[in-house]
Amino acid sequence: MKTTNLLKLSVFLIFIGRAWQHIFWDAPFRTFFWNESLLKPFVEKYLNISWTNYVTSPQTDAFIQTCIQANGILYAIAAFCAIIITKNNKKAVQIPIFLGGLGLVFLSVLLAKEKFYHIAQFFEHSIQFGLPFLLLYSLHHNFEVKKLVLTLKILIAITFISHGLYAFGVYPVPGKFIDMVINIFGCTESVAISFLYIAGILDFLLAILIFVPITAKYALMYAVLWGILTAIARIAANFYWEFPLQSLHQHVYEVVYRIPHGLTPLMVLTGIVIYWKQNKLVSNVT
Structure with a gap:
């Protein structure tokens, strides 16, 4: 079916593009990890360090960068799975696609937060975070x-x-x-x-x-x-x-x-x- 092939290609392009971004460049994860109102109580209570030391620590920055690149690897795996997935093998390869889709939703939230929670900034990415879930639906028996x-x-x-x-x-x-x-x-x-x-x-x-x-x-x-x-x-x-x-x-x-x-x-x-x-x-x- 041409529609399903286009859907696979689209999901692959979304994931591989985001993988490229996360592995080689950057993503707005610091918007979350440097959110003082959200994380300060946890950092000072459970990590037992001051908020200032936390946000200026090289270790913190290295951890954030590792998280960004780890997400890039997840997207790369999801891109590969999007190309090879069929009704016969979907149980084995659908998990990276699903997790990658959740990652894209989270990324859209971070992008919206960067723009002072503009709702349009989140929904501007609807196609990008929606297609992975539609790909999984297209392989369902009730499709x-x-x-x-x-x-x-x-x-x-x-x-x-x-x-x-x-x-x-x-x-x-x-x-x-x-x-x-x-x-x-x-x-x-x-x-x-x-x-x-x-x-x-x-x-x-x-x-x-x-x-x-x-x-x-x-x-x-x-x-x-x-x-x-x-x-x-x-x-x-x-x-x-x-x-x-x-x-x-x-x-x-x-x-x-x-x-x-x-x-x-x-x-x-x-x-x-x-x-x-x-x-x-x-x-x-x-």
Whole structure:
């Protein structure tokens, strides 16, 4: 089934991209481990050290970095499992995928905490942390294409709305969004902000139109294009010919785990075709 293959590929890309990030670069784990209001009582009572000594300790930093890289290894294992998993071997390989999915939820919470608990920052990653669990569902004996398609549409809508809230300016427009537009198009800051404003409006419209039968196909085609282009924009805006390998190493992983933002609406398109064919076959039989 094409939809299931795309789902496997998407989950692989999400996990391998995050593995690359965690193993070679960084992740916001310090947002949790340096949370004074949450951890200070535990640190001072059970570790018997002051909070100041805890947050400035090289051992603490080394421990946090080890946790980040350990999660990267988990994501790498989960990526491999996502490619090889089938109904026959799912009992043996589904655990890393499930744990990796939980890790992505936790990562999204940390990213939201970094942005003062902006709810949109958490839900902007809905596709990324939702697809691993949908992959496991697709291998369940009660799996239905119709339910999968509906859930994928919901994930697309939530992701695009969340992205749109930033582009439209409901939340402060991220400087990196503006910089990417300027670097790619060579425009002024005011033009970049206007471009993002329009993109935000289109994000909101898309979230509605994918549920309207007469417009769903065209809205999903736009979502495929926009999802892939916004993923590629990460490297297009940050590639320097003077340092090609370093540029790729530093930013390609961002492209990799965002490509599923374009593959997910493509899954919906193929899933709708499959569901339609199944229903047509049943009606012909009856």
